[in-house]
Every structure is written in structure tokens, then in C-alpha cells.
Amino acid sequence: DQQVKQNSPSLSVQEGRISILNCDYTNSMFDYFLWYKKYPAEGPTFLISISSIKDKNEDGRFTVFLNKSAKHLSLHIVPSQPGDSAVYFCAVLTDSWGKLQFGAGTQVVVTP
Amino acid sequence: EAQVTQNPRYLITVTGKKLTVTCSQNMNHEYMSWYRQDPGLGLRQIYYSMNVEVTDKGDVPEGYKVSRKEKRNFPLILESPSPNQTSLYFCASSFRTGRETQYFGPGTRLLVL
Numbered sequence: 001d002q003q004v005k006q007n008s009p010s011l012s013v014q015e016g017r018i019s020i021l022n023c024d025y026t027n028s029m030f031d032y033f034l035w036y037k038k039y040p041a042e043g044p045t046f047l048i049s050i051s052s053i054k055d056k057n058e059d060g061r062f063t064v065f066l067n068k069s070a071k072h073l074s075l076h077i078v079p080s081q082p083g084d085s086a087v088y089f090c091a092v093l094t095d096s097w098g099k100l101q102f103g104a105g106t107q108v109v110v111t112p
Numbered sequence: 113e114a115q116v117t118q119n120p121r122y123l124i125t126v127t128g129k130k131l132t133v134t135c136s137q138n139m140n141h142e143y144m145s146w147y148r149q150d151p152g153l154g155l156r157q158i159y160y161s162m163n164v165e166v167t168d169k170g171d172v173p174e175g176y177k178v179s180r181k182e183k184r185n186f187p188l189i190l191e192s193p194s195p196n197q198t199s200l201y202f203c204a205s206s207f208r209t210g211r212e213t214q215y216f217g218p219g220t221r222l223l224v225l
Contacts, residue, residue: 006154043116043202043216044155089154097162098143098209099170102155 003027004092006103013110019077021106023090028071032093035064035075037086038105044089048075080110114139116217118203124223125193133188133220135203143206144186145170145214146178148199155202161186162209193224 003026013019025033031052036044050057050064050073057064063076077084090103116137125131137144145160147170157170161180175197177189186205190197200221204214 004154009152041218043204043218045216046213049213091155096209097168098145098160098206099168100145100157100214101171102147102157104152104154 141205
């Protein structure tokens with residue numbers, strides 16, 4: 001049962017512009033959300049996370065926004081750089097022990 | 113260097129032939145986990161382990177076994193592989209729980225004929 005959805009499989013953006021990636025979840029009890037980034041032939045790497053007690057978390061060019069009422073989170077990358085071209089996965093912690101559920105991913109391509 | 117290693121990186125096998133994919137981490141992490149990545153489905157958790165001798169099922173455990181006899185190792189066992197287990201597999205670890213940053217291995221690409 002897919003509880004995390006990333007409805008955009010791909011996103012193309014020009015260098016210097018903003019990239020906005022979206023993620024929806026189904027269970028209002030979820031309280032911890034993460035974004036991972038994946039380059040080809042490598043494992044995913046952690047990017048940024050947010051707890052449900054916040055609605056925004058920022059780390060350099062990356063900001064995650066959480067809208068609990070809409071059960072929606074988004075990742076903003078500003079400004080986008082060619083090195084940001086990767087697949088981005090949204091993930092949700094579904095229990096206190098560490099069971100993670102990931103979305104299908106969004107392929108981001110940043111063009112010069 | 114802190115890392116998660118997986119072996120083999122690539123494997124072609126036939127239906128029914130038992131195989132083991134090893135995973136090892138050198139960060140003294142308590143939490144380890146296995147995922148599979150399939151097109152359009154993202155990463156799905158197979159099994160996870162909170163500590164030595166403590167494991168639990170993820171979302172897609174059928175057809176897989178795991179063991180955690182030592183803190184650093186978390187092998188994934190396919191007793192009788194089938195073609196629907198053809199996938200890209202990732203091992204990950206974190207200090208205590210999945211709430212903390214998980215460090216992923218480089219992946220193992222498995223083809224079951």
C-alpha cells in the first residue's frame with residue numbers, strides 16, 4: 001500500500017532557477033519526513049529532513065516545506081545547479097523503529 | 113573511511129539457486145536495512161534490524177531472509193530466487209533508528225533468469 005506519492009516522475013529546470021519537487025502522503029499520523037538524492041550507479045544520500053513540529057527546514061540551497069493539513073511536502077532548490085541533476089526521493093518514517101517508506105522518485109535535470 | 117559495502121555489485125543467477133548478498137558497515141551503527149529499487153516504485157524496504165539479533169519485516173519481505181549475528185553485518189538471503197526478484201538492492205545503516213540519517217551502500221544489481 002503506497003502511502004507516499006511523488007506524482008512528477010521528471011522535472012527539467014534551467015540553471016539558476018528554482019526547482020520545486022512535490023510529495024504527498026496519506027497518513028496524518030506520520031511525523032518525520034526526509035529527502036534523499038540519488039546519482040546513477042550510487043546509493044541514495046541524505047539531503048534534508050523535517051519533523052512535523054516544524055513547517056519549514058532550510059539547509060543552504062535546499063528548503064523543505066511541510067503542509068500537514070494538506071499532507072504535502074515540497075523540496076525547493078534555489079538556485080538550481082547542474083550538479084543537482086539526480087533522482088530525488090521523498091521518504092516518510094512510518095513507525096518509531098525506523099520503517100521508512102519512499103516515494104517513486106523525481107528525476108531532476110538542470111540544464112545550463 | 114566511513115562506508116557501507118555490498119557484495120557482489122552485480123549478479124546473474126537462475127531461478128531457485130540460493131544466493132546471499134552481503135552488507136557490512138564500519139560506523140558502529142545499530143540500525144541496518146535492506147531496500148529494493150524498481151522502476152516507478154521507488155525504494156521499498158525489505159527488512160530492517162534495530163540491533164544484533166533484532167530484525168523486523170519491511171513492506172516487501174516475501175522471498176527474503178536476513179540475519180544480524182554481528183553489529184557490522186546484515187546479509188540478505190534469497191533461498192529460492194525468482195525472476196520477480198530481479199531488482200537493484202541497497203543496504204543502509206544509521207546510528208540508532210531510521211529517524212537518523214541513513215547511509216546507503218552502492219547497490220547490488222541482481223538478475224534472476
